[in-house]
Amino acid sequence: MNSGDCKYIWQTPDWPNWRFDWAALAGPMAEVSRAQGLLMGRLADVGMALRDQASLAALTEDVVKTSEIEGEQLNVESVRSSIARRLGVDIGALAPVDRHVEGVVELVLDATTNCQALATRERLFGWHAALFPTGYSGLSRIKVGAWRDDASGPMQVVSGRIGRQRVHFEAPPADRLETETSRFFDWVNGASNEPPLLKAGLGHLWFVTLHPFDDGNGRIARAIGDLLLARADGSPQRFYSLSAQIQRERKAYYDILEQSQKRSLDVTAWLAWFLGTLHRAVDQAQHTLDTVLVKARFWQRWASTPLNQRQVKLLNLLLYGFAGKLTSSKWAAIAKCSPDTALRDINDLLARGVLRKSDAGGRSTSYQAVDNPRSPPRN
Numbered sequence: 001m002n003s004g005d006c007k008y009i010w011q012t013p014d015w016p017n018w019r020f021d022w023a024a025l026a027g028p029m030a031e032v033s034r035a036q037g038l039l040m041g042r043l044a045d046v047g048m049a050l051r052d053q054a055s056l057a058a059l060t061e062d063v064v065k066t067s068e069i070e071g072e073q074l075n076v077e078s079v080r081s082s083i084a085r086r087l088g089v090d091i092g093a094l095a096p097v098d099r100h101v102e103g104v105v106e107l108v109l110d111a112t113t114n115c116q117a118l119a120t121r122e123r124l125f126g127w128h129a130a131l132f133p134t135g136y137s138g139l140s141r142i143k144v145g146a147w148r149d150d151a152s153g154p155m156q157v158v159s160g161r162i163g164r165q166r167v168h169f170e171a172p173p174a175d176r177l178e179t180e181t182s183r184f185f186d187w188v189n190g191a192s193n194e195p196p197l198l199k200a201g202l203g204h205l206w207f208v209t210l211h212p213f214d215d216g217n218g219r220i221a222r223a224i225g226d227l228l229l230a231r232a233d234g235s236p237q238r239f240y241s242l243s244a245q246i247q248r249e250r251k252a253y254y255d256i257l258e259q260s261q262k263r264s265l266d267v268t269a270w271l272a273w274f275l276g277t278l279h280r281a282v283d284q285a286q287h288t289l290d291t292v293l294v295k296a297r298f299w300q301r302w303a304s305t306p307l308n309q310r311q312v313k314l315l316n317l318l319l320y321g322f323a324g325k326l327t328s329s330k331w332a333a334i335a336k337c338s339p340d341t342a343l344r345d346i347n348d349l350l351a352r353g354v355l356r357k358s359d360a361g362g363r364s365t366s367y368q369a370v371d372n373p374r375s376p377p378r379n
């Protein structure tokens, strides 16, 4: 086949000899490294306990957001608990965790904390089985812990209603997968010419192009990207979440993937997008760190104030950046208590100066934690 007849990159004669313009990527790569250096410098000063909290926050975002791309909403508190338990980070009371949350957490933590371990077919089958513990994706039974077999036709990425579907991408046939994935693992585990950050971007694209599973290819591609980023950073501890940033920019993610998987093996545009997104993820991590620091300062300040569990729970929610206004009726609903108890909890905190009435107008009174990062400074 000559390359003019090839619709997808895996059909081109020189597949998988990726090409990219080194000179065009050198600037963005240097900028990402600089942003990473600034973040790491700040983290180096905050001490181990806060570093653990910052990493817990980043990993929680990673797990929650990588699943959100798939349209699945995991419970943030149960993800946080599951990660905290596995990493041995103290977060006080642990929320209950279900099997499905455990599976996604297991995948992301294995990819990052064991980043130096070889990527192998068995390891990925384990990740896949952890993602689909029941053997079903929604209502469909899928092959779990094994490559797809294309029994019901070629693997395609499609969108739209049945009858009006648009095919965005078609993956290589199942009978090529053994050879294709072996070559991929050799490259992931071997020494490469390309800089480590670019290797992470290429690994993500390469895997999602093979699309070797019936489902879960996006999440596993992002986990492989995270594994290669952890190797690139030389540290298994994560402080930023690329998956969360991809979720924020997922329309652009799908568009650039679609363009990059067609026709040419020149993937400069994909790598530039990958580096830009990574840069924004690192910048975002600075905000996460701000929140962790504000929260730590807040609890240090009120350490000797006796508080009940409802008050601790709601204050923590406020410190994480409660979406919307916290009124006494929301307090009652979240803390699962009566309106009278909610008001007593609130009045007690107002009297101690831990909480204050929000300045924002509105029909019902809402409250803010004193020291909330989003509160205007007090005179």
Ligand SMILES: Nc1ncnc2c1ncn2[C@@H]1O[C@H](COP(=O)(O)OP(=O)(O)OP(=O)(O)O)[C@@H](O)[C@H]1O
Pocket: 066, 067, 068, 069, 070, 071, 157, 168, 169, 208, 213, 214, 215, 216, 217, 218, 219, 220, 221, 254, 255, 257, 258, 259, 261
């Ligand atoms: N328009 C597109 N063109 C090419 N690839 C796409 C397009 N849209 C999505 N993809 C890729 O296909 C993946 C979805 O594959 P699959 O459903 O097997 O994975 P998933 O992990 O279940 O999904 P998700 O990524 O949505 O969480 C996306 O993550 C993305 O990487």
